[in-house]
Amino acid sequence: xxxxxxxxxxxxxxxxxxxxxxxxxxxxxxxxxxxxxxxxxxxxxxxxxxxxxxxxxxxxxxxxxxxxxxxxxxxxxxxxxxxxxxxxxxxxxxxxxxxxxxxxxxxxxxxxxxxxxxxxxxxxxxxxxxxxxxxxxxxxxxxxxxxxxxxxxxxxxxxxxxxxxxxxxxxxxxxxxxxxxxxxxxxxxxxxxxxxxxxxxxxxxxxxxxxxxxxxxxxxxxxxxxxxxxxxxxxxxxxxxxxxxxxxxxxxxxxxxxxxxxxxxxxxxxxxxxx
Amino acid sequence: xxxxxxxxxxxxxxxxxxxxxxxxxxxxxxxxxxxxxxxxxxxxxxxxxxxxxxxxxxxxxxxxxxxxxxxxxxxxxxxxxxxxxxxxxxxxxxxxxxxxxxxxxxxxxxxxxxxxxxxxxxxxxxxxxxxxxxxxxxxxxxxxxxxxxxxxxxxxxxxxxxxxxxxxxxxxxxxxxxxxxxxxxxxxxxxxxxxxxxxxxxxxxxxxxxxxxxxxxxxxxxxxxxxxxxxxxxxxxxxxxxxxxxxxxxxxxxxxxxxxxxxxxxxxxxxxxxxxxxxxxxxxxxxxxxxxxxxxxxxxxxxxxxxxxxxxxxxxxxxxxxxxxxxxxxxxxxxxxxxxxxxxxxxxxxxxxxxxxxxxxxxxxxxxxxxxxxxxxxxxx
Numbered sequence: 215x216x217x218x219x220x221x222x223x224x225x226x227x228x229x230x231x232x233x234x235x236x237x238x239x240x241x242x243x244x245x246x247x248x249x250x251x252x253x254x255x256x257x258x259x260x261x262x263x264x265x266x267x268x269x270x271x272x273x274x275x276x277x278x279x280x281x282x283x284x285x286x287x288x289x290x291x292x293x294x295x296x297x298x299x300x301x302x303x304x305x306x307x308x309x310x311x312x313x314x315x316x317x318x319x320x321x322x323x324x325x326x327x328x329x330x331x332x333x334x335x336x337x338x339x340x341x342x343x344x345x346x347x348x349x350x351x352x353x354x355x356x357x358x359x360x361x362x363x364x365x366x367x368x369x370x371x372x373x374x375x376x377x378x379x380x381x382x383x384x385x386x387x388x389x390x391x392x393x394x395x396x397x398x399x400x401x402x403x404x405x406x407x408x409x410x411x412x413x414x415x416x417x418x419x420x421x422x423x424x425x426x427x428x429x430x431x432x433x434x435x436x437x438x439x440x441x442x443x444x445x446x447x448x449x450x451x452x453x454x455x456x457x458x459x460x461x462x463x464x465x466x467x468x469x470x471x472x473x474x475x476x477x478x479x480x481x482x483x484x485x486x487x488x489x
Numbered sequence: 490x491x492x493x494x495x496x497x498x499x500x501x502x503x504x505x506x507x508x509x510x511x512x513x514x515x516x517x518x519x520x521x522x523x524x525x526x527x528x529x530x531x532x533x534x535x536x537x538x539x540x541x542x543x544x545x546x547x548x549x550x551x552x553x554x555x556x557x558x559x560x561x562x563x564x565x566x567x568x569x570x571x572x573x574x575x576x577x578x579x580x581x582x583x584x585x586x587x588x589x590x591x592x593x594x595x596x597x598x599x600x601x602x603x604x605x606x607x608x609x610x611x612x613x614x615x616x617x618x619x620x621x622x623x624x625x626x627x628x629x630x631x632x633x634x635x636x637x638x639x640x641x642x643x644x645x646x647x648x649x650x651x652x653x654x655x656x657x658x659x660x661x662x663x664x665x666x667x668x669x670x671x672x673x674x675x676x677x678x679x680x681x682x683x684x685x686x687x688x689x690x691x692x693x694x695x696x697x698x699x700x701x702x703x704x705x706x707x708x709x710x711x712x713x714x715x716x717x718x719x720x721x722x723x724x725x726x727x728x729x730x731x732x733x734x735x736x737x738x739x740x741x742x743x744x745x746x747x748x749x750x751x752x753x754x755x756x757x758x759x760x761x762x763x764x765x766x767x768x769x770x771x772x773x774x775x776x777x778x779x780x781x782x783x784x785x786x787x788x789x790x791x792x793x794x795x796x797x798x799x800x801x802x803x804x805x806x807x808x809x810x811x812x813x814x815x816x817x818x819x820x821x822x823x824x825x826x827x828x829x830x831x832x833x834x835x836x837x838x839x840x841x842x843x844x845x846x847x848x849x850x851x852x853x854x855x856x857x858x859x860x861x862x863x864x865x866x867x868x869x870x
Contacts, residue, residue: 228729257716258712258713258714258716259712261711261712266721273718274718274720274729274730277716278716279711279712279716279717280716280717280718280719281558281561281711281718281719282718282719282720282721282722283554283557283584283721284554284580284581284584284721287550287551287554287581289551289554290546290550290551290552290553290554290555290558290581291554291555291557291558291561292558293544293546293551293554293555293558294516294518294554294555294556294557294558294559294560294561294562294566295558295559295561295562295711295712297516297542297544297555297559298515298516298542298559298562298563298564298566299562299563299711299712301712302562302711302712319547319548319551320547320550320551320554322547323546323547323551476537476542479537480537480538480540483537483538484538484540
């Protein structure tokens with residue numbers, strides 16, 4: 215792979231991006247672009263789907279088919295695309311609001327249906343675009359503009375949710391380690407079935423500032439220090455990790471993929487072999 | 490299920506499904522809801538045989554989201570629902586209008602608000618069809634009044650959506666959806682099908698929303714020869730967000746409105762029955778128009794000059810057609826199974842005429858009978 219050859223997946227004339235200095239999202243996009251480059255994906259046969267918020271700003275600058283949809287609904291649009299064009303590689307970039315709050319139901323059911331989509335959830339623990347409100351992934355007692363006295367709600371493990379719902383590939387990476395994250399994304403794209411990758415990002419502007427992190431690097435280091443590499447064969451989602459963040463492939467299984475199953479049904483019916 | 494040119498005994502909902510299939514719909518995303526479910530059931534059975542895709546989604550929002558995705562990817566796509574589900578679809582319906590994605594949404598109307606009267610007919614979503622989603626927007630809505638027309642207007646809905654790059658709504662109701670009638674469906678070669686206009690420029694010159702002079706930009710299918718971006722934000726001709734540019738926003742708002750206004754002659758569709766010499770003109774659509782037609786005949790038998798102005802296209806509202814029809818009438822009666830939702834449209838259409846306006850409205854889940862309408866007519870002359 216040539217140095218910087220991933221740049222062919224960028225609409226460079228649409229740069230610069232709009233993310234704040236120190237944001238983790240650009241690093242995560244870079245990791246995804248490198249994964250695309252390693253797989254040599256054809257931009258014409260690749261679709262990047264986003265919804266609303268800071269995470270949604272990934273795809274307008276990507277050089278492939280790009281669709282930005284309504285808040286939380288990107289998985290529904292992407293499902294429709296994949297179901298009629300199974301030959302296309304479909305990637306999603308969603309935020310913690312998109313994926314864990316307003317679009318939580320779609321995440322559960324896309325995972326259960328096991329449609330061959332690769333979903334990257336950029337988790338910055340906050341609603342950044344609207345100015346720093348708490349999300350379902352804001353940790354307990356952390357501060358946001360709508361939890362000025364500390365978050366009273368419990369956050370949850372969105373990877374555990376995806377796994378329980380039936381996602382056939384679940385992984386977590388961090389912006390501090392883009393090479394590892396890129397590998398996780400690449401494996402997710404290669405995996406036939408619903409792949410879910412939580413990419414732990416950070417929001418220095420809202421989350422960091424309100425929660426006493428003095429710099430973007432300080433949040434990144436804090437996340438890095440809490441992260442622990444795990445392997446699917448010796449990891450289970452219920453184990454007590456204390457405060458640690460498990461990273462790596464968390465679970466993987468081979469189960470029938472939806473569009474494959476559908477194609478088989480069509481073939482069977484068209485042979486006149488009606489079930 | 491679909492032997493052409495053979496007499497069949499079909500339900501309105503089945504005819505909608507068969508019309509969609511005949512028009513080339515090959516993706517259906519749905520969610521069960523009374524009284525629309527039969528449409529999904531027919532699609533579930535028939536689409537895979539044709540290589541099409543039927544999926545029952547987790548909710549109404551997902552089903553229209555997937556319909557839009559499938560349409561962007563080049564497949565004619567449809568969903569069907571009723572009141573509560575139609576409410577849930579509104580946000581994504583607005584997205585499809587905004588980004589100009591063809592699709593068809595069938596609303597088999599039942600009594601509302603809320604869960605309301607789930608198994609009983611109503612016409613109370615007429616205004617929701619017009620203004621249910623937020624923001625300035627055009628819409629096309631058609632109202633069938635028979636099983637055969639469920640077929641025909643669904644074909645027409647698919648055609649109009651492809652032609653004008655806009656979602657088209659079918660406003661059916663629990664009576665029209667469930668009634669069974671003897672019908673003969675047209676042969677495939679008798680149908681005129683419309684396909685969306687594709688770009689012909691070099692890929693590097695393609696601007697997905699640039700006006701080519703027709704007001705309806707050519708639409709590339711995703712995954713073919715053109716790379717493009719679409720966004721829920723206000724967008725420029727290239728499809729990229731333009732959220733702080735008043736000039737572009739102004740152009741976008743006007744172009745969305747004008748692409749429909751400009752082609753009213755292709756969209757407007759009214760059915761006139763004995764209107765020419767009528768002293769009393771009844772305005773009706775959908776199931777109530779059947780009662781109204783009967784009432785007209787009853788009145789004529791009694792020597793009363795009554796006529797029926799039936800809306801087959803409800804939105805955009807055919808103001809000019811109604812004005813012409815009402816000009817020589819003394820009385821006009823708007824008959825709807827709602828609390829007079831189209832009253833202001835009828836008033837606008839007839840503004841300045843001497844015609845007196847009356848209404849016959851009920852929203853109790855019961856069909857307005859021919860006798861009720863006949864009594865109203867008789868009371869006026």
